[in-house]
Amino acid sequence: MTETFSIIIFLSTLFIFLGSGVWIGASLLLTAIVGMFLFTSAPIGDAMAITVWSGQSSWTLTALPLFIWMGEILFRTRLSETLFRGLSPFMGKMPGGLLHVNIGASAIFAAISGSSAATVATVGKMAIPELRKRKYPEKMIIGTLSGAGTLGLLIPPSISMIIYGVTVNESIAQLFMASMIPGLALAACFMTYVITWALISRNKFDEGPIGSFKDIFFSVMDLAPVLMLIMFVIGSIYTGIATATEAAALGVIGSIMLALFQKSMTVESFKESALGAVRTSCMIMFILMGSSFLSLAMGFTGIPKALAVTIVGWELSPYALILILTIFYIILGMFLDGISSIVLTMAVIEPLVRAAGFDMLWFGVYLMIVVEMAQITPPIGFNLFVLQGMTGKDIGYIARASMPMFFVMCAFVIILVAIPELATWLPKALK
């Protein structure tokens, strides 16, 4: 009885502090302190100091600030222009026209930045005005952008994937291998949706700037360095030449060289990129500090184990379990951002998922997709916020425009469950 009571206090602490607008990292730390107080007699503050120190100085995590920095550097180049010009000659001819450029450019930028919001912002910067000028329906412009923007979490290198890997102790390189094919497949699903929509609505669209052969040649030449950088970074991980961190450091050097080559790097933008990277990684690290200590406290409460035993005891089919988890993450995602929902739940969900016998690489890919869905569901959805700022439409309109993409992602989860090899094949093949 007292045990149950303690658990109730513990969990309500978490929700009360999170809900009342206390910073997420502090809420997690505080809940962990309360948990340690209720469930152990261990010295709380010292345990916290050791946990935070060892977590924050871990080698695996070093990939994170570097990949963030790489994205920050490229974000400040002429990349959005390059992507739009370089892709439109190839994608404009498909049914649905230049809307495919949104998806293609998002997929490419996702590979560079690893962040959804940055992907939406960068691609949207160029694409929104260009597509509006050509009279594409606003709903489709916004929908494709917010949907395809979520690819940032899936296509490697992905910041959220690094966090998942660090949290559950799985190889980040392997996770990056697992998420590649699903990422491309999801992009293909978005495109299929656009093609279907275009065929049904029978709209004709401007196919975009189709210049002379020479123009196309130059815009493709513009695109080539970016593609080479991506292939270099991801390839060095896949071939085992570099670890994730080393690939990130090489990526930083590569993107600086690219920016210098494009003549878009100034001393000012270099400084800005470093400070921007510091801010973003700091924000994530504070949450990670809280979550690492909370995981420790969670372990003492016995909640994760009990939950795993209970749910495994129900003898649900894996499909039923995935269905429940999907609904759970969609609801959670309405209130929390992606990273917080990953770190907050993994302490509880990991034992459960392992006990149920899921492949942790597959689960990582699955988790990225359901967390991605959260990026485009109101009331808290980062992609929605970014698009709100960029288009001036209200959040309800943007959420409705993104709805079809949400359903495409639901369908993709079903595909991923039906064909787990989408995620598991590449890591095995590269071994």
Place this chain on the structure above:
Amino acid sequence: MVEIKKQGWKRISNSLESIYLIGAWISAGLLILLCGLIIYSILARLLGWYAGGATDFAGYVMGGSTFLALAYTFRQNSHIRILLFIQKTYGPLRVLLERFGLGIMSLVTAYLAFYLTRMVVDSFEFGERSEGADAILIWIPQAPMAFGAFIFAIAVLHSFVECLISPDTYGHSKPHKMEQEEA
């Protein structure tokens, strides 16, 4: 009298602000060092140079980088929180919630700073060394973290005091710019 007090506070406020900013610059410098360190370890592997303990060292550099920028990140409004519910409140209730949030945050960050400092003192007194190949005195990389946590606590307290003095003008009641700070 009040005017003098105001000016004094402004002076303190400004000098604190520059401390946060210096922390951020050092942090950015450490990020560049981290990148350089990893490039060095790649070269070392290819060319057979010595790079013992480079991975541990990279971790320490990252830790220092993170902690020294915590205060700056906080004052730039880049740490995230859930505003869904408190955004709907206004007037005295909103002020109360802001003060509550900042008060809690002050306590937690002070607690963190205190115990991190104590860890450094313990490591120093016992002369603890790291387990890696380098076996350096562990308090050396721990100290910047504890110091960063200390400025972080100061920065939070700074905002808390601002919110107590004039809840309307202090930084965190502005709409949160979460849209830029998500990964």
